[in-house]
Amino acid sequence: MDNLKAIVEGIVFVSESPVGLKKLKGILKDVEGKEIIKALDDLVEEYDKRNGALCLVEVAGGFQFRTKDNFSPWIRKLTDIKPVAISQAAMETLAVVAYKQPVMKAEIEKVRGVDVSGTLKGLLKRNLIRMIGRKDVPGRPIIYGTTKKFLEVFSLKDLSELPTLRELKELGE
């Protein structure tokens, strides 16, 4: 396909969420995976080199066009944009879920030392975390984990890209 790169560009541009290789393969049936990867790589490089506001990034298991971060002051001047804000309390709860997942509410509360019902609910509503199942212990408490949306919002390819957590030194053991 001559214009594979352009087709990939169009598909990624039109999609609302990051487009993974699997989806591209599903649409471009006759094209080999490695050719698609090559097209994506070329696009990433092209937008990188070009002196524009856009870049193609790999997040949440797919590719997405975004503005480069140094343009945010201008974008935020758009009156119809309400910047995303996450409170410190919510961010702390989110951090515990992200690093300790799958994690129970009681465990989060033990770490933070406060009731986390409110922040947990807020994060569920924003689809940054989700209930991923139940723990196989008496009472079968719900366990929580992060979502794909979490990866998308925090510009992470996958969970292994989370910044490392400071080593917790074991005390008196």
Added chain:
Amino acid sequence: MDNLKAIVEGIVFVSESPVGLKKLKGILKDVEGKEIIKALDDLVEEYDKRNGALCLVEVAGGFQFRTKDNFSPWIRKLTDIKPVAISQAAMETLAVVAYKQPVMKAEIEKVRGVDVSGTLKGLLKRNLIRMIGRKDVPGRPIIYGTTKKFLEVFSLKDLSELPTLRELKELGE
């Protein structure tokens, strides 16, 4: 402004509706109108010449990035498989089926207080619920239950992983 072209590009890219000159002027206060027009013209030309899927077009009194016409067959393939949103009404019906299954239509309507024929049909079509049988009583009403797909979509191992009302209450109001 050196990077005026890039700033304009970023603003237009991020906006959902076409961005007019007036809006751009409002954001780029110190920049003269004709400079902004020049930046827009340059961008239109650049995307035109480039061998990509995108173009910058003037529509509805403003500028907007779009895919070029000849890419529409590919884009349509994408929208065909694009997951559709589920309405609040459908979600409510689905919730009643999930929690009260095996359940008859009349019971769902009693809880929801409205006719649910439409939403039931939609949920059946999406394979989120199914007819699991008929009751041997006059009228032989159909009884409904959720499907394997339902578990898949909500990332549940089985129905016992659904959160209970008490657990939801614990998350606070």
Added chain:
Amino acid sequence: MGYEIKLDIFQGPLDLLLYLIKKNEIDIYNIPIAVITEQYLEYIDVMKSLNLDVAGEYLVMASTLIHIKSKLLLPVHDDTEDEEDPREELTRQLLEYQAFKEAALNLDTMNLLGRDVFKGGYLVGSETDGEHSLEELSIFELVEAFKVMVSRINPGEIMEIDVERMSLSERMNEIMERLNKEKALTFNDLLGGLSDRIKIIYTFLAILELMKLRVIKAYQSKPFGTIRIFLAVED
């Protein structure tokens, strides 16, 4: 002492303690409990005098601190050499909390979509209206939808939904699925292969429930003979 700090900037008792430790340049592995307890209680008093709601967690921590302090004052017995330092658990908690607090700050420095970077057509309304695609539906929305409805109907009809009930539904669905395919099943077909006691019980309850609902029928050709199950209504 000047309390220039707004108390609601603390994320809880652990956060306040960390602040006090930092302010006094204290070694977290060797916390002078008496000093810290005194300062902590002063903060609580200030909160109260400002008519701020002092969350219960702050008071629990206050009593923990006092408890540790009193333990440290007790004379050490000879046979308690194994006993751990009463401050140890607190130190462990503080260190863990500190690590996650740092992690939260790190998360905040990432390029946040909608704050630092933007995707095409990203506008208020387009994203926040809860328009989630079918692929990533959250159970939370489902449960919320149900809760809203339950609050609308009269309280007498609210049934307590529990895990057991849902396990039962799961088994009922499985039985109906098999019956729709295989038309007839014996008790043995359903129960035979099961080794999990709980599952056997649920399967049996599910059969009874489906019979009660008149969705399936069970027949037995002779006493103690094979019990066969059929759909009550053939489609």
